[in-house]
Amino acid sequence: xxxxxxxxxxxxNAVDNPGPGIGVARSLxxxxxxxxxxxxxxxxxxxxxIYMDWVVDDAFLLPYPxxxxxxxxxxxxxxxxxxxxxxIIPTLDTEMPFYMKxxxxxxxxxxxxxxxxxxxxxxxxxxxxGELAKALDLSLPRTEVVSSLEDLERAVDDIGTPVxxxxxxxxxxxxxxxxxxxxxxxxxxxxxxxxxxxxxxxxGDELNVVAVGNGEGSSLGRVGVKKMWITELGKIWTGxxxxxxAMMRATDRFMELYRWRGPMELECMVDGxxxxxxxxxxxxxxxxxxxxxxxxxxxxxxVRRALGLPDxxxxxxxxxxxxxxVRYTYELVTDMERFQQMITTGERGDTP
Amino acid sequence: MQRLRxxxxxxxxxxxxxxxxxxxxxxxxxxxxVEGLREGLAHEQLTAHLVEHFEVTPLDASRxxxxxxxxxxxxxxx
Numbered sequence: 001x002x003x004x005x006x007x008x009x010x011x012x013n014a015v016d017n018p019g020p021g022i023g024v025a026r027s028l029x030x031x032x033x034x035x036x037x038x039x040x041x042x043x044x045x046x047x048x049x050i051y052m053d054w055v056v057d058d059a060f061l062l063p064y065p066x067x068x069x070x071x072x073x074x075x076x077x078x079x080x081x082x083x084x085x086x087x088i089i090p091t092l093d094t095e096m097p098f099y100m101k102x103x104x105x106x107x108x109x110x111x112x113x114x115x116x117x118x119x120x121x122x123x124x125x126x127x128x129x130g131e132l133a134k135a136l137d138l139s140l141p142r143t144e145v146v147s148s149l150e151d152l153e154r155a156v157d158d159i160g161t162p163v164x165x166x167x168x169x170x171x172x173x174x175x176x177x178x179x180x181x182x183x184x185x186x187x188x189x190x191x192x193x194x195x196x197x198x199x200x201x202x203x204g205d206e207l208n209v210v211a212v213g214n215g216e217g218s219s220l221g222r223v224g225v226k227k228m229w230i231t232e233l234g235k236i237w238t239g240x241x242x243x244x245x246a247m248m249r250a251t252d253r254f255m256e257l258y259r260w261r262g263p264m265e266l267e268c269m270v271d272g273x274x275x276x277x278x279x280x281x282x283x284x285x286x287x288x289x290x291x292x293x294x295x296x297x298x299x300x301x302x303v304r305r306a307l308g309l310p311d312x313x314x315x316x317x318x319x320x321x322x323x324x325x326v327r328y329t330y331e332l333v334t335d336m337e338r339f340q341q342m343i344t345t346g347e348r349g350d351t352p
Numbered sequence: 353m354q355r356l357r358x359x360x361x362x363x364x365x366x367x368x369x370x371x372x373x374x375x376x377x378x379x380x381x382x383x384x385x386v387e388g389l390r391e392g393l394a395h396e397q398l399t400a401h402l403v404e405h406f407e408v409t410p411l412d413a414s415r416x417x418x419x420x421x422x423x424x425x426x427x428x429x430x
Contacts, residue, residue, distance in 0.1 A: 205372060205373065205374070207372070207373065225373075226372065226373025226374075228373070239373075240368075240373045240375075241373075242370060242371060242372065242373040243370050243371060244371050244372065245371065270372065272428055273428075321360075321368075321370030321371075321373075322360055322368050322370060
């Protein structure tokens, strides 16, 4: 008999800028050889995943990890006591420092994770894109890392408008004038801190790859996508699977060179034969479910790998190009009680 | 030519490039030319094929093939 695994998944904010959690949770549920109970780890009582009980079994509110690691750990301890949580898949960039720092302690108390080392994480940082692009044989749009208004103005002058102004963790804005760049810079610094990247705008198609590194130099699988339609926030709404040789090679090279452990997303802009590196995210992207839909269930493969479970037969790395991904909106109606429960007790679910 | 060969083509003229994710729609003559190119037909043979299957003079067909090949080049498919 299969042991039921209780897996905590964060990023269950299935909103217009969706977290990856729901796609990850659905993937785990659809793995026929895994029996999972999903614990939603949320930061706001209105995250839609809390109410999606066909995907998320129990949900708990957590303090932001940036507000202090002790409070965050304490809350995870509580969740584990309450649910017997065996494994956590953090899906948000801001959570990564905590999980990289405490993965041993968590393992000692019976909570598995599969995350990169701090060194691996640092080497793929936005401030290291130059080295990374060179190592992966990709081009890089002209990029300046800035930490002051003077640096910003100089970078915008040097690169020339329009430019992209990007935050340390999230968000990127187009700036057509120096003034606009300053306004975006201030907004990003207030929200995400330093450094800020100023990058040349390059034209092309947005092509991405999701993969999971096994920590030993290769991947547990990888799937490429072309964004066909994006929201105003630049989030994929419709996409199609692709097999882009240069991007697949870059992904393999990244795994080999950095011995990456855990999920990652390679983001590129492709203009003809030129493949520009945009960034590498150290987590599953919000479109992860596409990989599952084409037969490469990366979240399930990662959990099996981390827990030493055997791969089911037919766990292939192949997938078809030309499979369409369509996101859609949906509504549910439920009792106010769930919301009240989350607000007053910080949790909801069936676990006694 | 490699990209042209790797296109997924359907009989209605929808073409999908599995490398870049780009898709194109071809009319009947465009489809005939792409299929001909994939079979290795040369310019003269493509022209003859169009004359045989569509109501077009050899001169117009030859010009159309030239135009279409330019289009394919502009999309980096040739």
